[in-house]
Amino acid sequence: MTLTTSVLFPTSKGLSTRPFELPHTARTEAVVKLSKLNIDHDINLEIDEEDIKQITFKKDTTYQEIKDYTxxxxxxxxxxxxIAQIKRKIGIVERKNYNLSKKEKQKIPVCPPEKEAAIRDAFEWFGMF
Structure with a gap:
């Protein structure tokens, strides 16, 4: 999901949109929840820029994100x-592969060097190594 340049706000006539701006960077992600405030169940939390610098976030990159990037x-x-071959090559093994072929002498294509370099670049971009 991508944040757009407007958000729905409740008004006396229903919902309307108001524009807002976000700094545009390649690595900005946000989760937004709009809800009615219930003071018995909500906590007001403020995080300043210095606190954000100390927080580390880890998100698993999807194969589709790597494909799109390359x-x-x-x-x-x-x-x-x-992608799986290069992950194994650099030591990123996530889970067991249950889709193994039952053929004894199957021919598996090997990733070409130029594609390996592009995949490694994507791994670096997404902070995977």
Whole structure:
């Protein structure tokens, strides 16, 4: 989901939109919850810029995000197989692969060097290593 440049606000006539601006950076994420204030169940929390610098967030990057990044930046389409191969190569093993082929001598394509470099760049961009 992407934040837009307007938000719905309740008015006496229903809902209306008001524009707002967010600083545009490649790595800004926000979760917004609009709700009716219930003072018995809500906590008012303020975090200043210095506090934010001390907080570390870890989000698992999806295969689709890696594919989109490599296509946009390097103009290369990469498969999930290639991404998984490079993850294993650099030591990122997330879970057991249950989709293994039952063939004894199957031919598995190997990720080409230019695609490996693009995938590694995406890993670095997303802070995966």
């Amino acid at each position: 296509l946009k930046k390097h103009r290369l389409k990469v498969s999930t197989l290639y």
